Amino acid sequence: MDPKLVEVTQLFSRFKAAFARNDFDTCVGLLSQLKVLLTKFPSLPPLFQQTPNAVEELKIARDIYEHAVVLSVKIEDQDAFERDFCQLKPYYMDTCGVIPPSPEEYPILGLNLLRLLVQNRIAEFHTELELLPVTALENPCIKHAVELEQSFMEGAYNRVLSARQAVPHETYVYFMDLLAKTVRDELAGCSEKGYDYMSIAEAKQVLMFSSDQELHQYITEEHPEWEIKDGCVFFQKAKETQPCKEIPSLQVINQTLSYARELERIV
Amino acid sequence: MTDVQMPDSEPQPAPPAAPPLSALHHLKEIASVIEAGSLSKEVRRISRAVRLTVALRRRLAARDVSAFLAFALPPSSEAYSRLTSLVPKEDETEMDVDAAAPATQISIKHGLPEIEIYCSLLVLIFLIDQKKYDDAKACANASIARLKNLNRRTVDVLASRLYFYYSYVHELTNSLAEIRGNLLALHRMATLHRDELGQFCRYLFYLGKIRTIQLEYTDAKESLLQAARKAPISARGFRIQCNKWAIIVRLLLGEIPERTVFMQKGMKEALTPYFELTNAVRIGDLELFRAVADKFASTFSADRTRNLIVRLRHNVIRTGLRNISISYSRISLADIAKKLRLDSENPVADAESIVAKAIRDGAIDATIDHANGWMVSKETGDVYSTNEPQIAFNSRIAFCLNMHNEAVKAMRFPPNSHKEKESAEKRRERLQQEEELAKHMAEEDEDDF
Numbered sequence: 001m002d003p004k005l006v007e008v009t010q011l012f013s014r015f016k017a018a019f020a021r022n023d024f025d026t027c028v029g030l031l032s033q034l035k036v037l038l039t040k041f042p043s044l045p046p047l048f049q050q051t052p053n054a055v056e057e058l059k060i061a062r063d064i065y066e067h068a069v070v071l072s073v074k075i076e077d078q079d080a081f082e083r084d085f086c087q088l089k090p091y092y093m094d095t096c097g098v099i100p101p102s103p104e105e106y107p108i109l110g111l112n113l114l115r116l117l118v119q120n121r122i123a124e125f126h127t128e129l130e131l132l133p134v135t136a137l138e139n140p141c142i143k144h145a146v147e148l149e150q151s152f153m154e155g156a157y158n159r160v161l162s163a164r165q166a167v168p169h170e171t172y173v174y175f176m177d178l179l180a181k182t183v184r185d186e187l188a189g190c191s192e193k194g195y196d197y198m199s200i201a202e203a204k205q206v207l208m209f210s211s212d213q214e215l216h217q218y219i220t221e222e223h224p225e226w227e228i229k230d231g232c233v234f235f236q237k238a239k240e241t242q243p244c245k246e247i248p249s250l251q252v253i254n255q256t257l258s259y260a261r262e263l264e265r266i267v
Numbered sequence: 268m269t270d271v272q273m274p275d276s277e278p279q280p281a282p283p284a285a286p287p288l289s290a291l292h293h294l295k296e297i298a299s300v301i302e303a304g305s306l307s308k309e310v311r312r313i314s315r316a317v318r319l320t321v322a323l324r325r326r327l328a329a330r331d332v333s334a335f336l337a338f339a340l341p342p343s344s345e346a347y348s349r350l351t352s353l354v355p356k357e358d359e360t361e362m363d364v365d366a367a368a369p370a371t372q373i374s375i376k377h378g379l380p381e382i383e384i385y386c387s388l389l390v391l392i393f394l395i396d397q398k399k400y401d402d403a404k405a406c407a408n409a410s411i412a413r414l415k416n417l418n419r420r421t422v423d424v425l426a427s428r429l430y431f432y433y434s435y436v437h438e439l440t441n442s443l444a445e446i447r448g449n450l451l452a453l454h455r456m457a458t459l460h461r462d463e464l465g466q467f468c469r470y471l472f473y474l475g476k477i478r479t480i481q482l483e484y485t486d487a488k489e490s491l492l493q494a495a496r497k498a499p500i501s502a503r504g505f506r507i508q509c510n511k512w513a514i515i516v517r518l519l520l521g522e523i524p525e526r527t528v529f530m531q532k533g534m535k536e537a538l539t540p541y542f543e544l545t546n547a548v549r550i551g552d553l554e555l556f557r558a559v560a561d562k563f564a565s566t567f568s569a570d571r572t573r574n575l576i577v578r579l580r581h582n583v584i585r586t587g588l589r590n591i592s593i594s595y596s597r598i599s600l601a602d603i604a605k606k607l608r609l610d611s612e613n614p615v616a617d618a619e620s621i622v623a624k625a626i627r628d629g630a631i632d633a634t635i636d637h638a639n640g641w642m643v644s645k646e647t648g649d650v651y652s653t654n655e656p657q658i659a660f661n662s663r664i665a666f667c668l669n670m671h672n673e674a675v676k677a678m679r680f681p682p683n684s685h686k687e688k689e690s691a692e693k694r695r696e697r698l699q700q701e702e703e704l705a706k707h708m709a710e711e712d713e714d715d716f
Contacts, residue, residue, distance in 0.1 A: 094444065123481035126574070130480050134568055146577070153581050155624025156609075156617045190623035194635045202637050248654060255661055262668045 002053050005060070008037050012064060019067060024075050031071065034064050045090035058099045062091040066104045069111070073171045078115065085112050093131070107169045110141030114175045117149055118182060125149060140168045148179070155190070157183050161208070184208060188223060197234045290331040291338075293323050294389070298339050298375050298382060305381040305421050313381065313424045317388075324392060329355050332393050339386055341377045349409060350390050353402050380417050384410065384425045391432050400440045407433040411449070468497045472509055479516050479575065488516045507537045508570070514541045515575050518582060523549050540566045548579060551587030553608045556580065584609075584621060585630050592631040592644045599641045615640065 011034055018026040038044060043054035044061050051057070065088035072080035085108070092105055109132065116125040129146065136142050144163065151159040160183050164176040184207055191198065191206060200212060209215045219226050219233070227234040297316045304312030332354050340347040375382065387410035394403035411433060414426050430453060437443050475490035495509035510528065517524050529535065529542040540563035547556035560567070560576055567573045587607050591598060603622065604614035611617050622642055625631050633644045650656065 123483075126480050126482060129574060134573070150577065150580065153578070154584060155621040156611070157620045158613060158616050159611060162612075186624075187620070190620065190627045193627040194623035194633075195637060196634055198637055206637075252657075259664060259668075262672075266671060 004037065004040055005053055005056060008034065008060060008064075011037065012060060015064075015067065019071065022074075024071065027071055028075070031064075031068055035068075038064065045094060048094070055099055058091065058095055062088065062095075062099070062102055065091065066102065066108060069108055070171055073111070073174050076174060078119070081112075081115060085115075106136065106139040106141045107171070109136070110139070110145050110168070111171060111175070113142065113145035114148070114172060114179070117145065117152065118175050118178045120182070122149070144168050144172070152183075152186075157187055180208075184218075185222070188218075192223070192226075192235045195235060197232045199232050200228070203233045290323060290326045290328065291334050293319070294331065294335040295338060295375075297323075298335075298385070301381050301385055302375045302379060305379050308421055310421055310424055313421055316385070317424060317428055320385075320389065320392070324396065327389075327393050327396070329393075332389060335389070336386055339375065339377075339382050344378075344383075346383045346386065346413075350386055350406070353390055353394065353406050355397075355399075380419060381421055381425065384414065384417070384422055384429065387413070388425055388429050388432070391429065391436075395432060395436055395439075400436055403432075403436045404440070407436060411453075468494050468505075471497065472505070472512075475509075475512060475516070479512060479519075484516050484520045488513060488520060491516060503533055507534050510534060510538060511541055511570055511572065514538070514545065515572055515579070518545060518548050518579055519575065521582060521585070544576065544579070548583050548586060551583055551585075551590050551607075553580070553583050553587065556583045585625060588622065588625050589631055592633050592642070595644065597641055597643050599639075600635075601640070603642065 011030060015027055015030040015034065018024075018030065038061050041051075041053075041057045041061065042049040043051045043057045065084055068084040069081060069088060072078075072084055088108070091099075092102075092109070109128070113125055113128060116122070116128065129142075132142065137146065144167070148160055148163055151157070151163070161180060164173070164180065167173055167176060187207055191203070198206070200215065204210075204212065204215050207215065207218065209218065216228070219228065297319050300312055300316045300319070304310070304316065333351060333356075336347060336351050336354070340350070387406060391403055391406045391410065394400075394406055407429065410429055414422070414429065417426075430450070434443065434446065434450060437446050471490045471494035475487045475494060478484075478487035478490060491509055491513040495506055495513060498506045498509060510531070514524050514528065524545060529538045529545075531538075540559070543559045543563070544556070547559050556579070564573070567576055584607055588603070591603060591606055600615050600618045600622070604618040607618065607621075609617050609621075619635060619637075619640075622631075622633070622635055626633055626635070631644070633642050635642050
């Protein structure tokens with residue numbers, strides 16, 4: 001066996017051992033060593049050279065990056081997640097003929113969709129979704145993310161929150177918690193526009209706070225313009241749109257001049 | 268992403284009843300068209316030759332192709348030996364008979380690169396039709412290697428078709444990934460040369476698709492409608508695809524496409540699923556929408572629009588909600604949930620947050636009374652007291668003016684046609700004078716003796 005491959009395999013088993021006992025600091029250190037070692041394999045993306053060990057190398061590299069993605073979720077580092085996922089993606093997209101598909105593929109793709117949703121990168125979310133084959137949409141992990149996005153867009157926020165109980169994979173919990181925060185902000189924004197006022201008890205229930213104190217804290221931090229009096233939260237109503245009384249003269253002049261210029265060109 | 272195939276032809280062997288000479292004869296005529304195009308540097312003639320070839324495609328037999336190669340290429344050339352080796356040998360004797368009895372004498376100049384590339388294209392098309400994909404690949408690869416050394420504008424038209432079939436044959440054999448790098452390099456070259464190659468329409472279509480996926484609906488709509496408008500009439504399949512996507516994008520934008528869109532000639536049947544879908548969105552009936560989506564699920568999957576249709580659900584709810592808010596000044600959230608047919612464990616809570624979001628996004632003008640659990644619609648203001656009509660009017664004027672400017676830009680005038688005619692007449696005159704002069708001189712020569 002190739003000595004470089006042996007080295008990577010040994011290091012990787014140490015990584016997995018540390019990973020199993022949740023020793024994440026060791027994991028991060030080992031992972032950077034592993035990544036450096038992987039750069040010495042010419043069979044990996046982007047070179048894809050047909051070396052005799054190509055299959056073995058591709059397999060172990062994919063395994064390493066899959067672990068890296070899960071690790072980044074455990075240490076709650078979203079930037080690392082994005083980096084590792086980008087490195088992992090070619091193994092899913094471009095090596096389908098060379099190595100058999102990984103059982104972790106859909107959970108990780110679903111996780112990435114969830115991340116894009118949490119970061120409110122909806123355009124990228126849909127781009128990723130479009131790259132998946134039709135059959136993938138039936139997979140519970142992908143379906144979970146797709147349904148979340150739908151409920152989120154519709155405004156059925158309580159459906160988003162109840163989805164936390166039905167996560168298809170344990171790694172999803174981290175992003176689901178982040179999503180809950182996003183949902184609260186959305187709900188606050190909607191309530192502000194949709195209601196004139198709300199009793200504190202109701203506000204607590206809508207915004208999912210367990211105590212009055214948390215609610216007060218949230219309001220002073222995020223929405224200082226809301227007013228609390230007589231046991232009710234009053235939302236500012238300054239956004240009322242008055243019918244326009246003023247004539248936007250400058251705009252009208254500009255438009256009329258441009259019409260004149262264009263007509264001149266035609267006649 | 269798969270390429271949209273323009274009308275595909277079923278490969279069929281030439282019927283034995285057809286006069287064997289005619290296909291070959293047509294090919295020879297096409298060759299002379301190319302020759303004329305090449306010598307006069309007129310790209311349009313070459314495009315015509317390509318069109319004629321496509322029309323001839325169903326009637327091609329191996330012997331026609333071999334005979335044509337023998338006719339068009341110098342027998343000692345590398346291209347001749349390469350291409351003939353790819354065409355299957357059959358009816359050897361009959362071919363000889365054909366060649367021995369040429370009905371009309373058409374002869375062309377040997378060694379024109381256009382003719383050589385045309386031969387490659389012909390063989391490639393023929394091999395694809397015969398389902399000999401490996402040979403076709405070999406042919407395409409060799410031709411593209413040859414094209415790299417040619418730099419003539421008249422070749423570009425043929426090259427574009429070659430590239431098309433090159434990618435098509437790889438698509439058929441599922442090996443598109445292999446040639447991606449090559450195609451990108453070719454595209455880079457084409458961009459540097461500013462070759463348009465008639466791909467602009469396709470570009471617009473794909474741009475529209477990508478923008479749709481990335482939720483940039485306004486830009487997407489513009490690209491797709493332009494692609495549909497610019498596509499040639501004969502590319503019916505392509506235009507249908509453009510229309511399907513354009514309909515969905517307009518629905519996603521909250522517009523309802525006019526009935527005439529669905530009644531376009533030759534598209535009515537293909538657009539029926541989208542027509543029913545539009546109807547469901549227009550009414551805002553979630554149940555009907557679901558039924559339509561299920562009924563035509565296979566069509567939508569094949570069109571790869573299923574993900575977009577999932578997004579439309581949201582629009583259906585919005586439309587329904589807008590209808591409710593216009594009809595009722597006050598309605599309970601439970602009734603809203605019932606009318607929208609939201610089926611979930613907690614329909615009232617869903618309805619409340621959906622309504623709240625619709626209010627925030629400006630889709631409806633209302634407030635929610637949480638304690639009583641109802642929605643109160645606000646009086647709709649007079650639109651004409653706002654700037655709204657002016658903005659709408661302005662955008663329409665801008666569209667018309669832009670259309671006029673585009674039309675002026677798109678008009679084509681034959682270069683100096685007026686002057687040319689004059690010079691042709693003058694030339695005739697000059698020739699006549701020269702002839703007379705020559706005769707005169709000859710007479711003078713005779714006189715010398």
